[in-house]
Amino acid sequence: MMSLPQELDHLRIPFDDIKSATSNFDYQNFLGQGGFGPVYKGRLPSSTRSCEPGTDVAVKRLDVKGGCREHEFLMEIVMLASYKHHNLVSLVGFSDEGNEKVLVYKHEVNGSLDNHLSSTNLSWEQRLRIFLGAARGLEYLHGGVGVGYRVLHRDVKSSNILLDANWEAKISDFGLSKIGPTNQQFTFLVTMACGTFGYVDPQYVNIGILTKESDVYSFGVVLFEVLCGRFAMLGEYEDERRFLSRLVKFHQEKGALQEIMMPNLLDQMDPYSLEVFSDTAFQCLNEDRKQRPTMDLVVKGLDTALRHQLVSYLNFLKNRM
Incomplete structure (x- = not known):
């Protein structure tokens, strides 16, 4: 001990x-x-x-x-x-x-992100800023904590992202975290996979090998939680609706992602902002770990989505003048 x-x-x-x-x-x-x-x-x-x-x-x-x-x-x-x-x-x-x-x-006065998933008071711009803050926190853990090692969170989920008075995201709950070297591809664990059902990387569960991409997968689930306004897993369903990761992939293949998005967000979104965001989020959920982005690339994608959203809003204001 x-x-x-x-x-x-x-x-x-x-x-x-x-x-x-x-x-x-x-x-x-x-x-x-x-x-x-x-x-x-x-x-x-x-x-x-x-x-x-x-x-x-x-x-x-x-x-x-x-x-x-x-x-x-x-x-x-x-x-x-x-x-x-x-x-x-x-x-x-x-x-x-x-x-x-x-x-x-x-104490972070706005509580945890899971309590705001279906809120109609959070605009698309605010949601993007929350995403970006959380992504920067994970980017720091994966690449900014020191030379030669990284921190793997192992339990990334919406309830572990706290929000301060300005709706700035704060990553929390590090009790399951592991420190791994950066000069090795994998961090091997002797215990069974830890995490929360609905968020945990399927590859981590199947082969018991933890990588930074496992955190990336979990973060991808959180991105879709906030986009769709629902939790990663809903126990009342026994079909593809039970797991959000399966549901979004099902609708992606049909080209119908908008059917499961929060309706109030659609009217706010710049189309290219949504496109960049959804592309980034789907990459996080890739079954092949090698195809998942690093948190550095996730930050860049979310930053691009936010910038396009801001430009779209400024153009909207100019047209009203």
Whole structure:
């Protein structure tokens, strides 16, 4: 079992401070139930040294049942303490007193992306900006964390993309992450494939070999979630509608992708913006890993889609003058 280095002691927060911040984990402060335990909103005392006074925080109280949870807890701390980027969630601190294991993050007021998939209040331009921010976060993990290695997230999904007050995307939940060398094609795992059903790379499941392209596949699923306004998997169906990845491929082959897109987005979209976006997203879902784009190319594709959308909107405004 890995242990935390002393260099991270400055991030330790007394458990009594966390109880005070959340009114002893009062249900009125309950934000939601994550995969590792309940999450609460709170405000830490001004004496807490790891954050500025008045900082709103999200407190994840881990449901510790077995060693795997403890490993994920430690991995999350190490990852977020080691790697900083505008599009990664900010770790404020942690507590591991007794049987309590708590992670404390900066609270992102707009919650997670999965809660906004079907929202008609998010324009196509806003959605593209969210995509671009999340893609830049993954691009950093895959190629910007240091010479000779990369971070593979392993659980990219819409619920793990948080949104701040300006709707800027923040990648979260690094408990399943792996660090792999950049001078090898594959990172081999001795365990079964991890991730979330509906998002996980089929090749990763079939052969048990993890690559950065596995994250790319999962991100492609998220792109279509936000385009279509629905989750990656819907349990009430037993046909091609159950898995979004299969559904979009089915409609792509028919040339009818617009049939499953959010109707309110169609009137907003510049046609070339949609074309570039959908081409990029479909490449992410390619069965052949070698044909999937790098996150650098995904960022470029999404940036191109956004620029064309902005030009189209400016032309629309000029024509109204």
